[in-house]
Amino acid sequence: MLHDITLNIHYTIPDSLFNKLVPLIEELETYGIVYSVEPGGLQFYEDNEENQIPVKQWNRLINRFCKQASEILGFAVGDACGDFECLPFT
Numbered sequence: 001m002l003h004d005i006t007l008n009i010h011y012t013i014p015d016s017l018f019n020k021l022v023p024l025i026e027e028l029e030t031y032g033i034v035y036s037v038e039p040g041g042l043q044f045y046e047d048n049e050e051n052q053i054p055v056k057q058w059n060r061l062i063n064r065f066c067k068q069a070s071e072i073l074g075f076a077v078g079d080a081c082g083d084f085e086c087l088p089f090t
Contacts, residue, residue: 003058004045007066007077008084011037017089020072024065031061041080 009021025035028044031053036043044062046053053061069077078084 001052002046002049003053003055004043005062006038006041006043006080006086007069008080008086009042009069009073009077010086010088011039011041012088013037013042014089017073021069024068024072028061028065031057033061041086 028035032046032048032051033044033053034047036045044065046058066077076084080086
């Protein structure tokens with residue numbers, strides 16, 4: 001099963017804030033994790049069935065991203081399909 005998650009980082013994120021996330025995103029990309037900015041939030045997913053990331057590693061990587069992104073953005077970043085509301089930036 002390929003992993004995916006949509007985080008509560010709304011697509012209206014200002015470039016100045018998104019650019020601060022780029023180093024974190026680039027780190028995930030080294031593990032074969034792809035991102036997409038979607039209306040529902042910032043999506044991360046695997047697209048290589050032959051080289052899947054183990055569940056524990058996926059969880060560790062995503063949790064680390066969420067923690068660091070929360071510090072940068074000033075709000076709790078997490079699963080937009082769970083308990084984390086995805087609000088537009090104003």
